[in-house]
Amino acid sequence: MSEQTIPDVRGRGSRAPGGPSSAGRRRSLLRPLLVVALLVVLLVLPLYVEEFWLRTGFAVFGAIVGAIGLNLLVGTSGxxxxxxxFFLAVGAVSYTYVSGESGGLGTRAALRGLELPPVVGLVVGVLLAGLAGLLFSPVAARLRGIYLGVASLGLVFIGVHLLNTWEPVTGGFNGRSAPEFSLFGFTFGNSDPQLFVLGVPFREAERLWYLGLVLALAAYVFARNLLRSRPGRALQTLRDSEVAASVMGVNVQAYKARVFLVSSMYAGLSGVMYALSIGSIAPESFGLLLSIQFLAMIVLGGLGSVGGAALGAVFVTSLPLVFLQFADVLPLVSAPGEGGIAAGVAARFLYGLAIVLVILFEPGGLAGLAHRFRRRGRDPGGGDRPGPSPGPDDSPTSPVPSDRPARGSNST
Known part of the structure; x- marks a missing residue:
């Protein structure tokens, strides 16, 4: 009998060097190395790329924050x-009003602003967006499915109306400029003070890139840890069945309120970053189309997956900007006013087609596609080996009771 099959005294067979356990260890080491490599690339990228890509990256980082928040609400809790x-608009308008200046020239003389530090405006924008979500949560706790979608749609129309009519705060139809962001005297909106890294001047685009990277990374880590916690497992149980969640001790109404609060705070931060990205706020920027774009992000990326939401945000947000940048060389795509298909319209066609293909062939989205390749790599022979334990980005784990059942929460 070979040494590989001789059982040890504890009744377990010895594994030969280089066997399945060694392959598993190699895979477990590969993922952290890939994450570190990606972070290094993102950190050094401003030293080598043009300003267009850095500004596109900051817009993508803002979209990643908003997509992760929406995925917690739609993908995780259902x-x-x-x-x-609407919640993005609350964050953007709050930041602009709290940190903006009063007065101006001509019709701008009626504008109002508190002129507080931008970091205060950012915090207030996030908190007010969370408060708006918390105020709407009692409605969400009593509705499900399409009825909740229609009720939430009303907030978008209310928000657009307020943006158009509340002129001293929002600037009305023409909007108003967003104040530059600064932190402890270090400005992100201009080159003051001057900063050079390896001979490369770090101007507005480079500084905003790192600001967006830090905020998006913090949002990603928080969401991942949330899904690994008891509240995260309770939200996953809530998505599968409210009745089962209530029986197992999950306070359904309380958790619906909490996830709306967290998702709205994510949206508020994304709204602040959106205002910083385009430099202003305007009513048409926060219409129904924006909500649909965020839904497209999480569907393409994969419902319930934090990493998938980030990938979907990269695809949906960067595509129109890239098309516009290279409209002169792309077939059928043209710059605005030059005939042909506009860059934004072409991008919507493309990610609309991508949504149809995802729904038909890979409902798990980009995250599901990546998981399929990982599973195929673990079992190249296609055998029936047991798959890996699901993580926070995969199917829900066994629910853990976290609260006493709420009275009247056993909705059907």
């Missing part, structure tokens, strides 16, 4: 919401 644009 609550359909079309009001994400």
């Amino acid at each position: 609550q359909l919401s079309l009001a994400h644009a």
Whole structure:
């Protein structure tokens, strides 16, 4: 009998060097190395790329934050919401009003602003967006599915109306400029103070890139840890069955309120980053189309997957900007006013087609596709080996009771 099959005294067979356990260890080491490599690339990228890519990257980072927040609400807890644009508007307008200046020239003389530090405006924008979500949560706790979607859609129309009519705060139809962001005297909106790294001047685009990277990374890590915690498992149980969640001790109404609060705070931060990205706020920027774009992000990336939401945000946000940048060389795509298909319209066609293909062939989205390749790599022979334990980005784990059942929460 060979040494590989001789059982040890504890009744377990010895594994030969280089066997399945060695392959598993190699795979477990490969993923952290890939993450570190990606972070290094993102950190050194501003030293080598043009300003267009850095500004596109900051817009993508803002979209990643908003997509992760919406995925916590829709993908993890199963609550359909079309009001994400409204909560982005709350964050953007709050930041602009709290940190903006009063007065101006001509019709701008009626503008009002508190002129507080931008970091205060950012915090207030996030908190007010969370408060708006918390105020709407009692409605969300009593509705499900398409009824919740229609009710949340009303917030978007209310938000657009307020943006058009509340002129001293929002600037009305023409909007108003967003104040530059600064932190402890270090400005991100201009080159003051001057900063050079390896001979490369770090101007507005480079500074905003690192600001967006830090905020998006913090949002990603928080969401991942949330899904690994008891509240995260309770939300996954809530998505599968509210009755089962209530029986197992999950306070359904309380958790619906909490996830709306967290998702709205994510949206508020995304709204602040959106205002910083384009330099202004305007009513047409926060309409229904924006909510639909965020839904497209999480569907393409994979419902319930934090990493998938980030990938979907990269695809949906960067595509129109890249098309516009290279409209002169892309077939059928043209710059605005030159005939042909506009860059934004072409991008919507493309990610609309991608959504159809995802729904038909890979409902798990980009995250599901990546998981399929990983599973195929673990079992190249196609045998029936047991798969890996599901993580926070995969199918829900066994629910853990976290609260006493709420009275009247056993909705059907």
